[in-house]
Amino acid sequence: MTELAIEATGLTKSFGDTKALVGVDLAARRGSVLAVLGPNGAGKTTAVRILATLLRADAGTARVNGFDVRKQPDKVRESIGLTGQFASVDEDLTGVQNLVMIGQLLDLPKRAARRRADELLAWFDLSEAGHKVAKNYSGGMRRRLDLAASLVGRPQVIFLDEPTTGLDPAKREDMWDVVRSLVSDGSTVLLTTQYLEEADALADEITVIDHGRVIAHDTPYGLKRVLGGQRLTVRPADPARRGDLRDLLQAISGDTPEDDGRGTVTVRVDGDAVLPDVVARLLAAGIAVEEFSLHLPSLDEVFFTLTGTRTRDSDQEALV
């Protein structure tokens, strides 16, 4: 067995004139989490679908759990669990019926399939809703059932395509816990996301893709170093003091602060060590603040740093 659970080289895929992937390399060590970070339309889902044997690449090779996705698709399918961006459960079936069906399709005997279904429903806090038709589930419940369905066969490699998009923050944390426990059980996880924060919270390595190309691959630490650590955003109570605030922040960070034109000023900082200093200087300068936050760069800022251009989504917003 190879050391890598996921290994893709030069993946290329076009849909008509649209080039979805233009030579993407991906690699995930066994038992690790690889985050594929990128905006909508970057090619994340296409890459996942190729690795999960749902799509054929035009060029390039990929191995999952040591098996070639093109030559041994069934070996790959025996090794993987897939949770798509849109919950793929049967809405006319109950939670139990959905999971038992998947179990039986995976050749579990009926009773074992039933036991596994109960186990997973309990784990995902769906035991009570187990006999309700999935149509009546909330979005979060459906997402959990979908994830449970992809875990029925105890897959060694799990693909999560934007598992938290559309979930509220508390549900997102729950999903993160699930991912962590899957990895601690020895699974390998590839997750796609639009949030650097999510990739940072979960991943051992992050591959950033845009327009079907890999534009960065690093550990979260390495990537954050390239991106210049965290961002400090401050909103003065008196908008007229923005000039003073910019000078003050520049003195601390050494970097030119960005004024968003809507009353806040943002600057790169190395970490939270600078905070006491910032607060002291704000007090000394008599600048009252309404908002004061330390955060990771947004995807938009990541892309601006890596490529010098804004993501396509924000282009569109600018046009609107």
Next chain:
Amino acid sequence: MKKRFRLKHALVLCKRNLIKVTRTPEQLIDVTLQPIIFLVLFLYVFGGAISHGSQHDYLQFLLPGLIGQTIAMSSISIGQNMNADIGNGIFDRFRALPIARWVPLVGAVLADFFRYLLLCVILVGFGYALGFRITTNPLMLLAALGLAICFALAFAWVSLWVGMTVRTAGAVQGVMFLLIFPLSFGSNAFVQTSTMPGWLQAFVKVNPLSHLVSAVRALLLGGPVAGQIGWTFVWIAGLLVVFFPLALRGYIRRT
């Protein structure tokens, strides 16, 4: 390495389809109410004119014909349902499982068996209430219904192929109507072939539904059956050989 087809997988997916029917029982209208309405309308609207006043004679003639027509009509929904169903994410899940690619199609056809059976029971039962009587024996009745259901299970692949080829579920119905109307009315289901113009007779005589209807009629009312049953099986084999691979290819392309 290709995963071999396993009947068990198809049965699991057959059960899925049956559960879906129980969630929306109105899906069964085309195999319950619709054949009854056809029977009543044809019998009482046209029966008098066609049979010169003897509705009973016409009922004896009509019922085997209606079995052929309505069972072909009831195959429309499998193509429609699959057309709508395939857009659901659940099909991605099926395809990411180590099962044969085409199992979901076979599962759907197996589930349709029960719809066709229901149609046969309702049509023959209602026919009996109106005075229809077989003049052979119950075994022949079973053979006739078995033959009709076999034909429907083969014809379902035409519907599945259309379902995999056209873009919307509504269009499946349109295309299938275009196919089934000439086949069912251009047949010996409702009137004697000898009353038709020669060019139409030529079509009626090769029409698969005519063979099915003739075979069912002979099985229920007596007469030589072997030839018509033989032709019906030739058509069943022909439909499967052509449309099973076409439907499969459409399904794989679509997903």
